[in-house]
Amino acid sequence: xxxxxxxxxxxxxxxxxxxxxxxxxxxxxxxxxxxxxxxxxxxxxxxxxxxxxxxxxxxxxxxxxxxxxxxxxxxxxxxxxxxxxxxxxxxxxxxxxxxxxxxxxxxxxxxxxxxxxxxxxxxxxxxxxxxxxxxxxxxxxxxxxxxxxxxxxxxxxxxxxxxxxxxxxxxxxxxxxxxxxxxxxxxxxxxxxxxxxxxxxxxxxxxxxxxxxxxxxxxxxxxxxxxxxxxxxxxxxxxxxxxxxxxxxxxx
Numbered sequence: 001x002x003x004x005x006x007x008x009x010x011x012x013x014x015x016x017x018x019x020x021x022x023x024x025x026x027x028x029x030x031x032x033x034x035x036x037x038x039x040x041x042x043x044x045x046x047x048x049x050x051x052x053x054x055x056x057x058x059x060x061x062x063x064x065x066x067x068x069x070x071x072x073x074x075x076x077x078x079x080x081x082x083x084x085x086x087x088x089x090x091x092x093x094x095x096x097x098x099x100x101x102x103x104x105x106x107x108x109x110x111x112x113x114x115x116x117x118x119x120x121x122x123x124x125x126x127x128x129x130x131x132x133x134x135x136x137x138x139x140x141x142x143x144x145x146x147x148x149x150x151x152x153x154x155x156x157x158x159x160x161x162x163x164x165x166x167x168x169x170x171x172x173x174x175x176x177x178x179x180x181x182x183x184x185x186x187x188x189x190x191x192x193x194x195x196x197x198x199x200x201x202x203x204x205x206x207x208x209x210x211x212x213x214x215x216x217x218x219x220x221x222x223x224x225x226x227x228x229x230x231x232x233x234x235x236x237x238x239x240x241x242x243x244x245x246x247x248x249x250x251x252x
Contacts, residue, residue, distance in 0.1 A: 007119055010071065010141045013064035027055040037206045038230045040221040067112060072143050074113035076174045078103050079149065083167040092163060093124055131157055145174050188248055195244045202237055 015023060031052050035045040081102040085095035100117045107113060120133040131154045138147035149170050156166045209216055220226035 007116070007136070007140060010068050010143075011064060013060045013067065015060070015063075019063070023056055023059045026059070027052045030055055033203060034234065037203050038234050039227065040217075068141060068143060071112045071116075071141055072145055073178060074103060074107055074111060075143070075146055075149075076171070076178050077106055078113055078117065079167060079171045079174060083164070083171050086164050086167060093130060096124070096130065097121055145177065149174075192248050195248050198244065199241055202233075 031045050031048045032042075034048055034051060035042060038044070078099055081099035082092070082095050084102075085098045086092060088095075090098055096117065100114065100121065103111070103113050103117060116137055120130065120137075123133045124130060131150070134146070134150035134153055138150040141147075152166055152170060153163075156163055206217065220230055
C-alpha cells in the first residue's frame, strides 16, 4: 500500500489525457452540428464557443457524478467487509486493513474505494484517528451516506456504543438505499433513452426537410431576420434540453 495518493475533491473532476481528447472532439462535433444546422455557416462555430465551454463543463459534471456513484456503491461493500471483520474479532482499525483485501478483489487496486482505504491506512500509521479520516472522506465525496456513517461512527466511538450493531444497521440502510436507487434507474432508463432520441429530433427534421425539399430553409440563413429566428429556436432548444435532463435525473 505504498503507492502515493493525493485525496481528490469528488465534486471536481480532472480529465485524463484520453478523456480530455475525447471530450474535445465530442464538443467540437456538437458545435459543428449546431453551426451547420442552425446557421448553415462554419463561421458561426466561432461564436458558439460558449456552447463548447458548457459542453466541457457538463461532461466534467457527468464524470464526477459517475465517480461519486461508483464510490457510493463501493463504500457499501467496504462497510459490509468491515462488519464481517469486526464480527470476526478484529478491532475497527485492523478490520479496515483486512477489508482492503475484500474490496480489492471486488473492484481492483486502482478503484476509488481502494485508493481511499490505502490513504486511511497510511493515516492510521501516522497516528491520525479513523474518525477524522472518515469525516474527511465524507466532506470530499459530498456523499450523504459516507458523511452520516462518519458522524454515527464518531458518536459510537466517543460514547462506547455497540460498534458491531451500528455497522450492521448502517450497512443495512446503505444497502437498501442502493437497491432503491438501482430500481429507480431501471424504471427511468427507457425515459432517458427517449430523452436522448428527442434531443436529436430537431436536427433530424432539419436534415430530412433540407434534403427532400432543397431551398426550403434558405430564407432562414445568411440574413439578419433568419439568424434572429434560428437563434431564438436554438435558445428554446437549449431550454428544453436542460428541462428534459433535469426531469430524468432522479437521486435517492
